[in-house]
Amino acid sequence: MKHPITTLCLAGCLLATPALAAAQQEGPYVNAQVARSLIGASGFDDTWALGATLGYNLGQRGQGFGFEGEITATLSDSENSSPGIPGVNRVRFNYTSYAVYGVYRAPLTRELGLRARLGVVYIDGEFRRRGAESRTRSDNETNVSGGLGLTYAFTRQVHGLVEWTHLDSDINHVGAGVQLRF
Numbered sequence: 001m002k003h004p005i006t007t008l009c010l011a012g013c014l015l016a017t018p019a020l021a022a023a024q025q026e027g028p029y030v031n032a033q034v035a036r037s038l039i040g041a042s043g044f045d046d047t048w049a050l051g052a053t054l055g056y057n058l059g060q061r062g063q064g065f066g067f068e069g070e071i072t073a074t075l076s077d078s079e080n081s082s083p084g085i086p087g088v089n090r091v092r093f094n095y096t097s098y099a100v101y102g103v104y105r106a107p108l109t110r111e112l113g114l115r116a117r118l119g120v121v122y123i124d125g126e127f128r129r130r131g132a133e134s135r136t137r138s139d140n141e142t143n144v145s146g147g148l149g150l151t152y153a154f155t156r157q158v159h160g161l162v163e164w165t166h167l168d169s170d171i172n173h174v175g176a177g178v179q180l181r182f
Contacts (some may be wrong), residue, residue, distance in 0.1 A: 010124060011072065019059050025059060026058060026059025026061065028054070028056050029053075029055050030053065030057070030180050031161060031177055031178070031179045032177050032181075033050070033051040033053070033071070033163070033176065034048065034049075034051075034176060034177060035050075036048060037076070037081045037173055038171070038174065039078045039158075040171070040172070041093075044079065044080045044170075045080070046078065047074050047077065048075040048076060049072050050073060050075060050076045051071065051073075051175065053069065054068065054069050055067060055069070064104055064105045064106055065102065066103045067101065067102055068100075068101050068104060069098075069100050069101075070097075070098070070100075071096065072167075073094075073095070073097075077092035077128075078092070080092075080093070090136060092129075093126070093127050093128075095126070096135075097121050097123045099119055101119030102117065102118055102119060102130060103117045104116050112151070112152055113151045113153070114148075114150060114152065116146070116147070117165075118144070119146070120142060121168075121172070122140070122169050123140065123142075124140050124141050125139040125141075126138055131155065134179065135152060143168050146165070146176050147166060157180060158179075158181075159181065160176070160178060161175075161178065161180075163177075
């Protein structure tokens with residue numbers, strides 16, 4: 001090994017992580033988030049979404065693990081103008097998502113924590129087309145979803161949260177919110 005001190009430090013951090021996570025508070029929590037919904041489909045605008053989460057931190061028993069359920073809905077439609085007469089062949093997209101995640105939390109400092117989550121999401125999407133052929137089409141699918149984030153403890157019960165979540169090949173969220181622990 002070229003860097004034995006670095007290796008020892010990393011090994012120490014890995015060994016200490018379960019002990020740090022064990023100090024976390026066990027119990028339920030709720031999150032409320034505002035997120036920028038990044039739509040990767042060609043030509044569609046990004047939009048805003050609101051999310052609400054109900055979760056449970058397993059505390060000492062779970063070594064930093066927990067689980068949560070989340071619902072997210074767009075606040076406005078994502079729009080895409082097709083070629084042709086401007087404003088006539090406009091396609092709009094909105095969605096509501098329902099997800100269940102396993103969550104892992106690791107404290108970085110006394111106030112700052114890292115969180116990662118992995119689970120399953122059901123996306124209930126809707127495309128609406130205006131123009132000569134107005135129509136609505138549903139686009140529903142189930143995907144693997146995951147995310148990374150940071151939490152900051154303002155108090156024992158109130159935490160700030162910033163997070164990136166991947167919902168679909170065309171939908172990612174970057175959000176911020178508040179977490180209330182009970």
